[in-house]
Amino acid sequence: MTIQMFFQHLANAISLGGIYALIAIGYTMVYGILNLINFAHGDIFTFSMYFAFYAVTLFLFPWWASFIFAIVLTTLLGATIERVAYRPLRKANAPKISALITAIGVSFFLQNFAIVVFGGRAKSFNPQLGVYPTQFAQVLKFRDVRIPLLTFIIIGASILALLILIWIVYRTKAGMAMRAVSKDVTAAKLMGINTDKTISQTFMLGSALAAVGGILWAMKYPQIYPYTGMIPGLKAFIAAVVGGIGSIPGAMLGGFILGVAEIMIVAFLPALAGYRDAIAYIILIVILLVKPNGLLGVEIGEKV
């Protein structure tokens, strides 16, 4: 392998890892605060793509307005799901497993809803339709290594998302409430925190992150179909667990590890390229065996 090829592979890996990281941040945040694995995250992600797509093709929005429209709508979708599907369970004091099963149910519902409403055939997220400016599709050349401009946008967006999240969680009142809820819901309620509102805000924030990830994913891989979010959602979940589920920097680290591992496995062992999804699971299993809380996860005693 030439040095130039190695750098090309590295660039590809960072590009893929960056987008996994971005999705994983949203995934892990909801878990970190609510201890709920939101399996519907990948489908919320899919919906954001459709929102952005229809905003441009149906309502003829300019691309930036369609992005804002998609983020707002996806945020509302997240809030609605929380209210309709999860809140009643919380009110009924249902066991945690019910919330998990509900999340899977919501995921199936969203997928089938998308098939009925948007149709099963793939839609295109192509700059020729005006969904984003053609300049974004540029490829930058560094000597012989080619890196799409989008890679930098994705990494920039991930870092920005990370900074904004840290700011919200550690510097704002809502963030303080979130941290309190994550420690102990009942105690937080006793301290006068509106836990329903806080949980709803958490969901909205997670969904907004899914929307940003969804739009960037669609720009990178320009096809939208009802199951688009499934694999990225699963990969983001793995990334979140590898990095230590609940830890926001951990999700980012996990995303990059997964991206690098997937690209490098294809680069060094091309015969195994058809099994790269299996590689993701193997990484998950190995990490869980060695470090059950993930790389950056903190060990917490099981709450009784």
Add this chain to the structure above:
Amino acid sequence: MRKTFVLVFLVVLVTFTLFSQEVIKIGMNFELTGPISGYGQMSRDGVLLANKLKPTVNIGGKEIKVEVVAVDNKSDKAESANAIRRLIDYEKVIAVIGPATSSAALAAASIAEERQIPMVVNTATNPLVAQNKKYVFRTCFEDTLQGFLLATFAWDELGAKNVAIMIDVAQDYVVGLANYFEKAFEQFGGTYFTEFYTTGDQDFTAQLTDALSKNPDAIFMPGYYAEIALICKQARDLGFTGPMFAGDGADAPELIQIGGEYVEGVSYTTYFHEDAELSPATKPFVEAYQKEYHRRADAFGALGYDAYMVIVNAIESAQSTDPIKIRDAIAKTKDYPGVAGTITYPEGSGNPIKPAVINMVENGQFVFRTVIKPRM
């Protein structure tokens, strides 16, 4: 008294028409809903047009009405088996057309074989569909031939000596087609190397980076349109400027919608193009199709049309509506001018030897490029 007379007259008239107007049924087992419903719907439209243009068969000087019955297989293997059972047992069809895809066709083929009902598939190319089957025929070429035609195209038309092949390990169709291409291309003296992925993968940069380091003259993508579109985008982004080509899995409008400018110049084998004069029947068909549906004729419809005509033709030459006799007559089809090329079934085979059409994406349109004839 007069009332009774009228009544008797009516009864006689009704019985007369009932008995004189014999009806035979041909079944359609197509993907009318589900993820690949586009294929099934296009196929059905072709058969319906054929039925409209030739609604009767002549047996012993008597015109018998042909009715076509469609059953939806929901793009599913198990449903496809149910669909053909329903057509045979409940609708009492004497022949079946479809399905349009290989896995659904495979599920139905063994049932057609067992019940001794002739089944003509329009676009299922996997060799297993008709292999060792007496009652299964197709109007398209099969993948052994398609692989050979693609190798001919790469060698003769593109002048490629070293080809990178992107293989989807999860699809039998893709693995098979790549395999037949490799064999033929090697015979011509070409070299190739393979890169692998799985259905649903969206990132191919690692495989392509590896492939480009081996300096291929061309990239062959025997997969389906969704992945092909993304492979093209990423290959161009990585700086590949050479030709890229594909099999009939590329033949869907989504290829251009998703691939946009990145699929410009991509060529692929298919069975039919409006502008390709494949037989004297092509042009009238294209005009009739345009008149009926107000859109361009497609390969699925053309081969569905041919499937219907092959069956009807066999019924007339057998002078019988008995499925077993129809089967024998289909097997003897020779130089039948189908709209997507002349159909001759070689002795003991349901696979016609036909040329392939090469289409190319040009200015966001599928443009007819050339016809590749099998070298026999």
